[in-house]
Amino acid sequence: FPNGTLVIENVERMSDEATYTCVAKNSQGYTAKGTLEVQVMVPPHIMPFEIEESIYYGESVQMTCHASKGDRPMSITWTFEGRDLSTNMGIKTMKMAEQTSFLTIASVTGAHSGNYTCIAKNRAGEDRYTTSLHVKVPPRWILEPTDKAFAQGSDAKV
Known part of the structure; x- marks a missing residue:
């Protein structure tokens, strides 16, 4: 010009x-x-990752988030259902090098079902990847049945 x-x-x-x-x-x-x-500057790019479809109550789960591209310094964080992870849910995260983070749940429950998002950020931008965890839980009684006695000839409702 x-x-x-x-x-x-x-x-x-x-x-x-x-x-x-x-x-x-x-x-x-x-x-x-x-x-x-x-x-x-190159923004982060997260490699897609999935979770097994059949995760049962009490099993352990590990997710690996790896940014295959992106300049350092880089931060990697996780959210659950769009909110920061709660430490009281038994979820642990661990960073391995600057471009990889692991999310581990030692014993899953129904409360762990939902969307987990990995967020990689650097000065050039950010990338996000979301995957869903569906925990299969055993049935439970809402109202546990109790023994009942009825008079002969009466209507019985249980």
């Missing part, structure tokens, strides 16, 4: 990350020079 602006569209690390020098010259022949460094 005539005003000295350099526009780089669809920036790529391999081709555009470099040192750039701008030289300005006026009608009297004077020049001024400025140098700048352009760094191209």
